[in-house]
Amino acid sequence: MTEAEITAAFGQHKDAVYRFAWRMTRSPSAAEDIAQEVFLSLLTHPERFRGERGTLRAFLLGTARNISLKRWREQNRWDPLEDHDFVAQPLDPEGQEIGEYVAGAIALLPLLQRETLILAEYEGLTLEEIAHAVHAEVGTVKSRLHRARENLRRMLAPLKPVNRSCTWNR
Amino acid sequence: MEPLNDRELNQILQEWRPPATPSSLGRIPPRMPWWRWLLVGTIRIPVPVGVAMLAGMALLLFFMASGRKQPALSESPRQVSLKPVRVVSLADFQPVNQLQPRIIGRANEGN
Numbered sequence: 001m002t003e004a005e006i007t008a009a010f011g012q013h014k015d016a017v018y019r020f021a022w023r024m025t026r027s028p029s030a031a032e033d034i035a036q037e038v039f040l041s042l043l044t045h046p047e048r049f050r051g052e053r054g055t056l057r058a059f060l061l062g063t064a065r066n067i068s069l070k071r072w073r074e075q076n077r078w079d080p081l082e083d084h085d086f087v088a089q090p091l092d093p094e095g096q097e098i099g100e101y102v103a104g105a106i107a108l109l110p111l112l113q114r115e116t117l118i119l120a121e122y123e124g125l126t127l128e129e130i131a132h133a134v135h136a137e138v139g140t141v142k143s144r145l146h147r148a149r150e151n152l153r154r155m156l157a158p159l160k161p162v163n164r165s166c167t168w169n170r
Numbered sequence: 171m172e173p174l175n176d177r178e179l180n181q182i183l184q185e186w187r188p189p190a191t192p193s194s195l196g197r198i199p200p201r202m203p204w205w206r207w208l209l210v211g212t213i214r215i216p217v218p219v220g221v222a223m224l225a226g227m228a229l230l231l232f233f234m235a236s237g238r239k240q241p242a243l244s245e246s247p248r249q250v251s252l253k254p255v256r257v258v259s260l261a262d263f264q265p266v267n268q269l270q271p272r273i274i275g276r277a278n279e280g281n
Contacts, residue, residue: 010198018195019188032192036199043201090171102186121183152183153173159182160174 001046010039013057016123017064023118024068026107034071038063054132058125062133065115072111086110090157098159105155113148120145 001009017038022031038060042049049059091105106114115134119125127145131138174182202211215223 007198014195015191018191022188023186028189028192032195035191035195040199040201043198098182098185099187102182106186121180149176149179153175153179156179156182157171157173160172160178162172 001042001049003043006039006043006046009042009056009060013060014039016057017060020061020118020123021064021068023106023122024065024115025071026103030071034064034067037067041067054129058129058133061119061123061125065119065133068115069111086113086151091155092158101159102156105152108155109148109151113144113151116141116144117148117152 014035018031018035021034021038022028025031025034041063042060049056053059086109091101091108096104106117109117112134116130119130119133120127125133127138127141130136130145131141134141136144
């Protein structure tokens with residue numbers, strides 16, 4: 001990739017990379033650092049992107065994922081990445097806006113379920129692209145996404161119209 | 171409590187909206203020149219490697235320090251050899267006139 005192509009890629013994909021990093025970290029400053037690191041990495045090692053293996057967007061989101069994971073590992077050295085026994089309970093929505101409530105529920109998911117859900121639901125990557133980005137099999141990604149959605153169904157159950165006992169701030 | 175169905179979940183997930191990308195992320199970060207890296211760059215060293223390097227440096231310093239002391243030790247015998255040597259003459263050495271051997275039994279060994 002030439003420097004001009006990298007600059008064009010920055011303009012085109014920086015929002016997606018920032019958005020993904022923000023959803024993973026929930027910190028604007030950390031998301032900005034991660035986004036900068038992603039494009040700096042592309043500038044330093046452009047040969048790492050191979051067009052035949054997927055889209056540039058998926059590649060950049062995969063790089064952002066790796067950097068987020070590295071940062072998470074530094075802060076949570078002993079926590080498991082994937083918790084198969086994690087069973088979500090309905091959350092108490094008292095005094096929260098729906099957006100915050102959803103963010104809180106997603107943050108409670110085990111990391112590998114969370115990143116899969118964000119890449120699929122918010123960034124619209126296909127299962128194959130996610131599998132490539134997170135270095136896993138398509139079947140594994142499918143299973144993580146399924147478990148993430150099942151957990152969220154339960155955690156966010158108080159938002160179901162028939163379960164609502166209070167009015168919501170939108 | 172009844173869980174959400176697929177449609178409800180998809181709808182509710184869209185309520186979590188990200189903030190706008192900050193303007194500080196408006197341009198691609200410049201690549202750091204190699205000489206600047208020498209001034210401000212960092213490297214990560216695994217703990218065992220760091221400990222081994224520190225231990226190696228400590229040993230090196232120890233041997234360097236003990237190596238300096240060695241010449242001082244080797245000088246001391248030379249200083250001794252510079253002292254005047256007393257010459258012993260055998261001129262006055264005379265054999266005894268009469269030998270008087272005493273046989274001491276085991277019982278009187280203490281005497």
